[in-house]
Amino acid sequence: MARSAFPRFLWLSLVLAALPAGAGAASSNASDTALETIVQQGEAQPLAGLAAARLHDGRMVYSHYSGFRYRTDGHSLPVTPQTRFRIASVSKLVTTIGLMRLVEQGRVRLDDDASFYLGFALRNPDFPSAPITVRMLLNHTSSIRDADGYLIPPGQDIATLFDTAHPPGPTGDHFAHGAGRAPGAWFEYCNLCYGLVGTIIERVSGERFDRYMRAHVLDPAGIAGGYDPLALPDPDALATLYRHLPQGWVATADDRPLRGRTPAELAHYRVGSNGTLFSPQGGLRVSIPEMARIARLMMQRGTLDGVRILSPASVEMMERPTWTYDGHNGLSGADGEGPIDCYGLSVICLLGRRDAAGRGDTPYPGYRGGLRGHLGNAYGLHSGLWYDPKTGDALLFAATGYPSDPETRPGRYSYFTRVEEEILGVLARADSF
Numbered sequence: 001m002a003r004s005a006f007p008r009f010l011w012l013s014l015v016l017a018a019l020p021a022g023a024g025a026a027s028s029n030a031s032d033t034a035l036e037t038i039v040q041q042g043e044a045q046p047l048a049g050l051a052a053a054r055l056h057d058g059r060m061v062y063s064h065y066s067g068f069r070y071r072t073d074g075h076s077l078p079v080t081p082q083t084r085f086r087i088a089s090v091s092k093l094v095t096t097i098g099l100m101r102l103v104e105q106g107r108v109r110l111d112d113d114a115s116f117y118l119g120f121a122l123r124n125p126d127f128p129s130a131p132i133t134v135r136m137l138l139n140h141t142s143s144i145r146d147a148d149g150y151l152i153p154p155g156q157d158i159a160t161l162f163d164t165a166h167p168p169g170p171t172g173d174h175f176a177h178g179a180g181r182a183p184g185a186w187f188e189y190c191n192l193c194y195g196l197v198g199t200i201i202e203r204v205s206g207e208r209f210d211r212y213m214r215a216h217v218l219d220p221a222g223i224a225g226g227y228d229p230l231a232l233p234d235p236d237a238l239a240t241l242y243r244h245l246p247q248g249w250v251a252t253a254d255d256r257p258l259r260g261r262t263p264a265e266l267a268h269y270r271v272g273s274n275g276t277l278f279s280p281q282g283g284l285r286v287s288i289p290e291m292a293r294i295a296r297l298m299m300q301r302g303t304l305d306g307v308r309i310l311s312p313a314s315v316e317m318m319e320r321p322t323w324t325y326d327g328h329n330g331l332s333g334a335d336g337e338g339p340i341d342c343y344g345l346s347v348i349c350l351l352g353r354r355d356a357a358g359r360g361d362t363p364y365p366g367y368r369g370g371l372r373g374h375l376g377n378a379y380g381l382h383s384g385l386w387y388d389p390k391t392g393d394a395l396l397f398a399a400t401g402y403p404s405d406p407e408t409r410p411g412r413y414s415y416f417t418r419v420e421e422e423i424l425g426v427l428a429r430a431d432s433f
Helices: 001-019 028-041 092-103 116-117 132-141 156-161 192-207 207-218 290-298 310-320 419-427
Strands: 048-057 059-073 075-077 240-246 250-254 372-378 382-386 393-400
Touching: 001 059, 028 048, 028 059, 028 075, 028 419, 048 310, 048 419, 092 132, 092 192, 092 207, 092 290, 092 310, 092 382, 092 393, 116 192, 132 192, 156 192, 156 240, 192 207, 290 310, 290 372, 290 382, 290 393, 382 419
Parallel strands: none
Antiparallel strands: 048 059, 048 393, 059 075, 240 250, 372 382, 382 393
16 A cells, blocks of 8 residues: 555645645546545545535535545445534534524623523632633633533533632643633633533523524524434434554544433433533534535525524624734644634634744645634544635535544644645645536
8 A cells, every 4th residue: 555655645745736826726536636645645544534525606616525434344334425523623613603593682692701691600719800701611711721621421510610629720620820811811722611601502592402503503504413413314324433543443432333312311411500411512413515504604694595593793703803812812823722823703713824933824825814614623533614705615624533643743834734734725726526
């Protein structure tokens, strides 16, 4: 395999180098070959599977599916357009759409103290007089940290993570501390905050998070995927997420038999006590065509196929930057946060700038700005949903089979991984079929 893949890898490098931004688009055959090469080369070892698409003027003009979604006893099931992936933190954008529906109804106000909606006092003990607002939960400036975990079992209330058993200090507590870390002043990416957002959605709506999202976001958007793997219409189409480790492919999420929250686990669940159950921060399972519907919803200012889900003002509020890295107001790519230098309400804005190390949030060579969206990274999967509302362009992908994070190759010019740079570079130049 190494001998035959080597010249194809050289070919890929030449294709990408020869097609700067603004040049003619690559043909579908060339794009397919380039993406298949990326899957074969992977991160020193091949990837398990890849699904990817390019939208132009809001229309899907290119898509690619390769590799496998599930493997057992030497038999593999292929990645297809119907394959759904647990898309990790891209889920945050969709969760926020659900919350913004409550904002539009006047049932949640973004600058209210989140404690009011949660039913318990949410305060950083180092800054007891500083309210933590709903907006701060959405834009990662709340001063809350993931610390020792953000997935809570059904029998435990989320409030227990923020009681006096978790004092401030460097001992695994859920709060940042020290000068410059007050709520609203410091960006530090936090999955737990979206567990709190899910709890707010439950308490305000009176509905369990996964069911609320189904009724008020996913069904209106024509998306059959969801946050509960056991409720998917075609569970066999769900991709098992793998890591490629020295011992081979290791299933990390959505393995068979498929597991999720069982009726017995949920029998005594009290809605509004623990919004982490269905992973608002990263538990959405969708296909690439369904991701395209999310991108179209955002690009079309909240309307999809004649159905209004959000107002244009709400979409623009999500996209409007609430934090931009200035060198001393939070963590950036150089601190391991990935290509995040600008954040709205669950929406990353890719500025296309580089830091002193020559890396930044540029998704592909020649990028001139405009893309918004979110990335995902969990369980050996990397994903991306990036769209430009001015052009109707979108770049979408889900790739499984990454190695452990320390073995992931860094990007050549950004804080994306090398493979993400290569995938986005191909999609940016992909033509129609």
